[in-house]
Amino acid sequence: MGNLAFTYSRLGEFKKAQELQIVVLEKRKQFLGDNHSETLTAMGHLANTYRYLGEFKKAQELEIGVLEKQKQFLGDNHPVTLTAMSNLASTYNNLGEFKKAQELQIVVLEKRKQFLGDNHPDTLGAIGNLACTYGDLGEFKKAQELEIVVLEKKDTVLG
Structure with missing residues (x-):
């Protein structure tokens, strides 16, 4: 499902991607927990899709959660943490902040x-x-x- 959602995103079909990404995120939370790296990745992908759809507040909410957890588990200097920080910065730009x-x-x-x-x-x-x-x-x-x-x-x- 995640791969198909990625393909939809690449095709610019963000609503279809969003529908699948929401299911993927729910299932990952259910089976892996809120703090698992795959769950955080799913959150990040959904946030990116929200940004493409212009739903910047939804993206911001997810990205803040991802960043906080990446800092907690990987530290402030990890490349994944820095990518999460950069993504949140992009959303802040979209929000005019x-x-x-x-x-x-x-x-x-x-x-x-x-x-x-x-x-x-x-x-x-x-x-x-x-x-x-x-x-x-x-x-x-x-x-x-x-x-x-x-x-x-x-x-x-x-x-």
Whole structure:
């Protein structure tokens, strides 16, 4: 069911994906518990689908739960935790809560630099996300500076 929901998402059929993801999440909670990694993954997938459907409050609720549990079980520095933090930041952007998004994105960026280095694609993605948020906040000079960094690093790394 999860695989079919993923395929529906890839096809842009988010309502169909949502229906299946809700069932998958309920079953995972029932059989694996609320804190199992597969349950948290199902929550994250459903949150992403809610975001695509424009249901940002529902996405936010799930993403906050996922982030709290990932921090608890994996720690603040784990890549899965950082992805959950980045997803929540995206939802905050969608909700117009740019300062909250900025705070999370700065943490993600610092940790990605620390553990992956300045040139890793995930680090560059984090820089780009923060640049977009600075633009949303009207801080265009900061956005420009970060976008130049991303461009130069991608040019150097990828050619």
